[in-house]
Amino acid sequence: GAVVSQHPSRVICKSGTSVKIECRSLDFQATTMFWYRQFPKQSLMLMATSNEGSKATYEQGVEKDKFLINHASLTLSTLTVTSAHPEDSSFYICSASGDREINTQYFGPGTRLTVL
């Protein structure tokens, strides 16, 4: 149980285009979803926290106009990387917490974004 999916698993796009990544909780209701970024051989860096139905809270240094987060339902959150550039290439991972276990985050499999 406590399965989180992400789509797509990998995406390659041209510089200047926008990319949307979906994060879904498949068997529980996710009141809170988190978006992380992971550079090669490094730990996860929290980008933003979103609660269903409200605006996301972004970590310091993360541009909210570049990384648009929507959490419209208890099972779906989306991250849109707008006007992507090569430096946005990274591994993006979402996690969700909710009614399954308090204070526990369940992670998606990640999305590898490559911007040419």
Place this chain on the structure above:
Amino acid sequence: AQSVTQLDSHVSVSEGTPVLLRCNYSSSYSPSLFWYVQHPNKGLQLLLKYTSAATLVKGINGFEAEFKKSETSFHLTKPSAHMSDAAEYFCVVSEPGQGNLIFGKGTKLSVKP
């Protein structure tokens, strides 16, 4: 402020021998502590968690960790390593009422045949 220190960036063991991945934490309150495993190009899988119940926590795949408040440690152990255990392991802390997690830098576990 919370912080997590994973003392080894890389641990190498032989198959069938014990595994010890060390983690120390700093927290102002009684924290929740987690170990996650990440296989290459995959997301994170929860191995086990401590949330102020029993100090010895058993997780999946034969892993366990012991919360030692006096030493501010939460080391991960497994009696006998398997080839499939080769992965990156993250020690993570969060404080009561805080939704966000603080990650250690990770320990890469290699298992030799």
